[in-house]
Amino acid sequence: MTSLLKLEAISLRFGGIIALNKVSLAVAENSITAIIGPNGAGKTTLFNCITGFYRAQEGRILLQKEQKQTDLVALLGGSIKFSEGPLKGLRKFIYGLFGGTHLVARSGVARTFQNIRLFAEMTVVENLLIAQHRQLNRNLLAGFLNLPGYRKSEARALAKAYEWLDIIGLGALANSPAGALSYGNQRRLEIARAMCINPRLICLDEPAAGLNPRETDELSVLIKRLRDEFHVTVLVIEHDMSLVMSISDHIVVLNYGEVIAKGSPKEVQADPRVLAAYLGTDEE
Amino acid sequence: MDFYVLGQQIVNGLVLGSTYGLIAVGYTMVYGIIGMINFAHGEVYMVSAYLTAIGLAVLAYFGISNPWLLIGLTMVFAIVFTSLLGVTIERLAYRPLRRANRLAPLISAIGVSLILQNYVQLSQGAKNQGVPTLVEGVFRMGSEDHFFQITYMQMVIIIVAILAMAILNFVVQHTALGRACRATQQDRQMAQILGIDTDKVIALVFGIGAALAAVAGVLITLNYGSFDFFVGFVTGVKAFTAAVLGGIGSLPGAMLGGILLGLAESLFAGFVSSDYKDVFAFALLVGILIFRPSGLLGKPTVEKV
Numbered sequence: 210m211t212s213l214l215k216l217e218a219i220s221l222r223f224g225g226i227i228a229l230n231k232v233s234l235a236v237a238e239n240s241i242t243a244i245i246g247p248n249g250a251g252k253t254t255l256f257n258c259i260t261g262f263y264r265a266q267e268g269r270i271l272l273q274k275e276q277k278q279t280d281l282v283a284l285l286g287g288s289i290k291f292s293e294g295p296l297k298g299l300r301k302f303i304y305g306l307f308g309g310t311h312l313v314a315r316s317g318v319a320r321t322f323q324n325i326r327l328f329a330e331m332t333v334v335e336n337l338l339i340a341q342h343r344q345l346n347r348n349l350l351a352g353f354l355n356l357p358g359y360r361k362s363e364a365r366a367l368a369k370a371y372e373w374l375d376i377i378g379l380g381a382l383a384n385s386p387a388g389a390l391s392y393g394n395q396r397r398l399e400i401a402r403a404m405c406i407n408p409r410l411i412c413l414d415e416p417a418a419g420l421n422p423r424e425t426d427e428l429s430v431l432i433k434r435l436r437d438e439f440h441v442t443v444l445v446i447e448h449d450m451s452l453v454m455s456i457s458d459h460i461v462v463l464n465y466g467e468v469i470a471k472g473s474p475k476e477v478q479a480d481p482r483v484l485a486a487y488l489g490t491d492e493e
Numbered sequence: 494m495d496f497y498v499l500g501q502q503i504v505n506g507l508v509l510g511s512t513y514g515l516i517a518v519g520y521t522m523v524y525g526i527i528g529m530i531n532f533a534h535g536e537v538y539m540v541s542a543y544l545t546a547i548g549l550a551v552l553a554y555f556g557i558s559n560p561w562l563l564i565g566l567t568m569v570f571a572i573v574f575t576s577l578l579g580v581t582i583e584r585l586a587y588r589p590l591r592r593a594n595r596l597a598p599l600i601s602a603i604g605v606s607l608i609l610q611n612y613v614q615l616s617q618g619a620k621n622q623g624v625p626t627l628v629e630g631v632f633r634m635g636s637e638d639h640f641f642q643i644t645y646m647q648m649v650i651i652i653v654a655i656l657a658m659a660i661l662n663f664v665v666q667h668t669a670l671g672r673a674c675r676a677t678q679q680d681r682q683m684a685q686i687l688g689i690d691t692d693k694v695i696a697l698v699f700g701i702g703a704a705l706a707a708v709a710g711v712l713i714t715l716n717y718g719s720f721d722f723f724v725g726f727v728t729g730v731k732a733f734t735a736a737v738l739g740g741i742g743s744l745p746g747a748m749l750g751g752i753l754l755g756l757a758e759s760l761f762a763g764f765v766s767s768d769y770k771d772v773f774a775f776a777l778l779v780g781i782l783i784f785r786p787s788g789l790l791g792k793p794t795v796e797k798v
Contacts (some may be wrong), residue, residue: 260686314688326683328676338669339676340687345669352668353660363669406688 211273213238213442214410219258219268228254230466231268236410236459238273241436241443243453245477246463247486252446253323255463256412259444260320261285261313272316274409284312315343319408321399323415323446329388333379333398336387337370340405373401377431393424400431404439411435413445417452425449429456454478462486500634501641502763503756508647508716510755511654515709516732517739517747518661519579519702525678525742526698529587529598533605535729537579537703540609541710542720543617544571546624560627564649564715571707579703580696588692606725614722623719650712657708658748661701665744674698678742731774738778740791749789754778 212235221229229251236242244252257263259270261281270281286305304312328336338345346352346362374380377397382390387398396416403411413432417425429452435441447453453460453474460477462470464486470477477483516538523531548567557563586605590597628649631642665671676684677694685691713728714720731754739750754774761773781789 262682262686309690309692310682310685311688311690314686320686322683326680328679328683330679331672331675335672339672339684339689342669342673343688347669347673349664349668349670352670353664359669402687 211238212236213273214259214444215269215271215273216255216259217269217271219255219265219270221254221258221263221265228466229258229265232463232466232468233268234461234468234471236442236444238442239436239440240458241432241445241456242459242461243457244444244446244461244463245448245450245453246469250463251466252463253414254466256320256414256444256446258282259410260318260412261310272318272410274317279316281313281316281318284308284316285310314406314408317407317409318412319403319406319410320412321396321403321414321416323418325392325395325399327387327395327399327402329386331387332384333387333390334367334370334374334383336398336402337373337405338366340402341366341369343406369405373405376434377401393420396420396424396428397431400435404435404441408441410442410444413443413447415446415448417447417449425452428452432456497635497639497641498763499760502759504641504643504647505763506756506759507752508650508755509759510735510752511651511748512709512713512751513728513732513735513755514748514751515654515657515705516728517736517751518658518705518744520733520736521739521741521743521747522698522702524736526674526681526695527587527591527598528595530602530733531587531699531702532599532602532729533582533586533609534702534706535725535727535732536606536609537575537582537725538706538710538728538732539720539722539725540578540613541571541575541703541707542714542724543613543622544574544707545711545714546622546720549624563627564711568708568711571711572704575707575710576700576704579699579706583696583699588695610722610725617722619722621719621721624714626718627715644716646716650716653708653712657705661705662744664701670697734775734778737788738781740785740788742792743788743790746788746790753789 214236216232216234218231218233219229220227220231232255244255246252254263258265259281261284264285265282268282272279272281283300284304286301286308328339331339345366346359348359351359371380371383374383377400379390379394379398382394387395390398400413400416416432417428420428432443432445433456435443445457457474460472460474461468462477462480462483469482469486470480472480516534519534519537520531523529523534545567548570549563552563552566557566582605586601587598590601628646631644632648633640633642635641665674673684673689673694674697676687677689677691681691684694732751735750735754736747737750738754739746739748754777757777758770758774762770765773
């Protein structure tokens with residue numbers, strides 16, 4: 210199986226704290242990979258690096274797209290060093306001027322947040338339309354005059370939005386403000402919104418947090434559908450171990466910013482280092 | 494109370510207020526999207542007054558004399574150059590400070606404001622400039638010596654202001670670009686994560702704000718006929734007040750605040766004292782903010798957890 214995402218020795222420091230220390234991992238295409246670890250292990254920081262929130266200080270994050278590899282870290286620009294030569298410097302300068310987090314999204318990485326970040330004042334369907342912004346006719350004049358091209362592109366976007374609303378079962382609530390939805394519905398809407406940018410990789414940050422057991426079951430079905438039906442690769446941070454063990458193909462365990470174990474759910478469960486990280490250990 | 498004086502002052506107040514509202518939109522949109530107060534916005538308006546005079550001169554050179562054509566073409570000319578100015582200011586003075594302390598762009602804005610004032614003073618001279626009256630004629634109500642009037646120019650101002658606000662409202666509420674603006678306003682980072690180039694959206698907002706300031710600049714200049722390099726300051730402060738009064742960050746609030754401020758000013762000037770009209774306008778602002786700290790249509794700020 211080919212890997213869609215490859216992290217090569219990613220490091221990130223905040224002052225004296227080493228949040229991520231040479232993290233390397235590979236995510237197989239069309240798989241569900243879970244990242245677990247105790248609180249403060251650097252899981253969300255890792256997500257922030259992958260989705261372009263933070264720029265990793267060292268290492269590369271490679272996204273495989275058809276035959277092309279994109280370095281997600283390079284899209285964010287960076288400080289120009291003389292030792293690297295003029296060509297690399299110019300590249301960094303250009304990405305510094307025009308690059309940014311939005312380019313990471315455009316290369317096919319979507320994410321959801323631990324604390325839900327919907328556009329609460331917009332309607333449910335508008336939230337899904339925003340995510341399709343890239344694929345739309347955004348010409349101001351065309352929009353203002355409601356030209357045929359604009360109408361067609363809006364209609365396509367609406368159709369896709371409603372398709373997703375049906376998948377997550379919110380079709381009836383399309384025009385209510387997103388902030389008024391129940392917690393579980395907001396979580397599912399956030400996943401649908403992330404899917405609307407046509408991602409190849411979707412990063413879910415604790416999607417089951419705060420859900421009741423029934424909603425968690427529905428969630429695991431939805432996550433599996435993302436992989437099997439929509440062929441996206443799923444990267445998920447989760448604390449609910451039964452959910453993690455039941456859905457993941459592959460698990461990566463982080464502790465203190467380092468990868469301490471990776472493998473199939475069975476392998477990870479049996480790994481003594483993982484048990485030590487979670488439960489503590491007698492030996493010193 | 495004299496009915497005709499009241500009518501006259503209401504007309505004057507509406508005219509004044511709708512121009513305040515147009516300029517206030519620039520303050521309120523920029524505040525909404527990046528949380529800074531663009532103190533250079535008044536100067537952008539001032540530049541558009543000069544562009545009006547330049548535009549009229551150029552058109553006169555080409556022998557165009559139809560007043561409506563003159564107004565229309567001057568408006569287009571002023572809008573194009575003023576929005577370019579607005580976008581340029583954002584690019585050069587504010588975007589490099591995007592990640593800096595919140596106060597840094599504020600200081601930068603004051604700097605831009607001084608630069609524009611001084612540049613215009615040096616290049617155009619410090620004395621008052623004037624443009625000819627293009628549209629003559631008034632609409633009068635009442636008898637020979639007891640009447641109130643609305644000039645055709647005043648009517649044009651009110652109609653154009655309403656039209657501009659309606660267009661803006663449509664763009665923000667019903668187009669894909671407006672949707673991106675609203676999303677960026679609510680959560681800039683999230684908008685980026687969804688692939689929206691928020692820098693472009695912010696530049697667009699500065700462009701729109703400057704375009705509306707240009708509309709106001711052309712209208713006011715044609716109405717009063719005279720201006721100097723310092724008009725931006727007072728008008729800017731008034732428009733900012735209007736934005737705060739209506740609830741900064743709210744589009745309809747800016748228009749409402751502008752009209753209320755204009756009416757308050759002109760009614761006070763008409764019935765009490767024209768020397769203290771500004772005092773009254775600001776006292777009204779203080780009074781309203783005591784009872785509604787977030788402005789008339791503003792939403793109370795909720796601390797994000």
